[in-house]
Amino acid sequence: MITGTNFSDFAGERRRTSAVGTAPSVEVRGLTKHFGSVVAVDDLTFSVEPGMVTGFLGPNGAGKTTTLRMLLGLVSPTSGRALVNGVAYRDLPDPTRTVGAVLEASGFHPARTARNHLRTIAAVAGIDFARVDEVLELVGLGADAGRTVGKFSLGMRQRLELARALLGDPEVLVLDEPANGLDPQGIAWIRGFLRWFASSGMVVLVSSHLLAEAAQTVDDVVILANGHLMGHGPLQQLLQGTAATVAVRVRTPDAQRLISVLQATRPEAGRARLEGPDTVVAEGTTPEEIGPIMAESRIVVYEMTSTGESLEQLFFQMTEGGQMGGHPIGQPWGSVGAQGYASAPPPEEGSS
């Protein structure tokens, strides 16, 4: 179980002494990668702002992992540049203390213990071994530090990856599908952690194909399809520029009255409809907006959730445009999109 919630307790010495000079940054310019005749990433340009969580979204095979691996110096770009704090990853003076990366296909020696795995990395960066136990404790693996990684579950490995990323108390976090294999508790924890991390002025770039999940964590989005940039900017701004609507689902015994109240108070914004005997879906609004309205009208609320459907609609609208550029995988586009969608948790799970 991931238990730590008071994240600042676990920040390394450097963070507490606040020795960070300039704001961290991640920048991608004209980044292109060809694998043989396949164009995995095509002329990608975007930058990631510090102080917020940036979602790197796209269906499976969109080029997200390739882009992140180019950013981390693991894959060489065909052309273009990927910069961390203004320099290529390979030229960073102290990579472990600058960037923390959680990667899907990263490995562990099955016979090595979790503690020793992290120690091999700490040794390179000159990080005190005490920090190893600290980060293991943070991700809830304190009791498993002496166990060999071969016996770990997928979720435990994912947490060990996160522990490795945090080892150097970095300024930039790059995470490739960090929710994979985590239980709902773990996902909620990581969401909270990323928010806390970003709020201290750091850079967070997190990739996901689970749109409903990402919608609840990210401020900015970079949307990728077929290796092309489909959209980049604050999520709310992107949503306004499309036909996609924000929606809130409310469970209440006063369903009919809620609908009439909403129609009366916000006739301009979308519509409210009855979904079940006690469930109302209000489109074009947010919990923050209708919460006070319901309180004022003394409507009893059992449950209120953001559906997250909005981001999915936005996503489909944007990625459908990518179809015209030709699909490099040779699969019908729809099937790729559907795959990403099908594995998303149902919107009801997300709570505001």
Place this chain on the structure above:
Amino acid sequence: MIRLLRAEALKLRTIWSTWAILIITMVLTGGLGVLVGFAPHRHDVEALLFPARGTSSWFDLVFSTMTVSVDLALILGVICVTGEYRHKTVTPTLLCEPKRGRMVAAKLLSSAGGGVVVGVAGGLTGLVLGIGLVAGGFGDTGRMLTEYRHVFPGVLAACVLYGIYGLGLGALLKNQVVALVVGLGVIAVVEPIVEGVVPSVGRWLPGQAAEALESVAVSASRRGGGGIFSSTAHLITWWEGALVLLAYGVVLAVAGTFTTLRADVT
């Protein structure tokens, strides 16, 4: 670089393969030593080949089993780099040291260090065996130690150079099984054939080069052949052997750095 070396040493210490290699080295050295030293002579020919127990030649023969350490040092060198690809630990390794040339250099040095450890393990086993033989009434301490001093340094040096050679092979071939098959296959299969057909080329191959290095003892002990040790005249000199082995390792490692290891890690 010191930090990188410390990390590499820690990596080797924390996998079971390293310990298995050390145990195998000791078991093979000790076991073969006893076997060779006490093989029953059923024929006159064998009696001629095998020197009488307790003689200098006999100790030389017993201690020659320490040379198995050399092949195990090669295996350790191969594992040092191919293990990273096999278990995909190369990703975290490159994340904390993104300059690949530095990573290979650190692994080269740690493989050499691994060779020292394997060589010492084999050497200590040989020494214990020798002491045991003297205690058992076979020969005297002085003769035993003289022969030991002749064999051990060559074996130790060959272990270090084979560790580097194995690292080079692994860096170039990346695949653990392929690198092991090629490394051991060249010594066991290719070399004897080349040696038989074109000895002038064969003597420059890794196995023969190592033998040249190990044979320092034989030539130094002024016996110049006889017994099971055939003449060493066909071999290159010990320092040529050392240089050619070092060249194999470094050239392969540099080639590996510029080809395979430069490739994308996906």
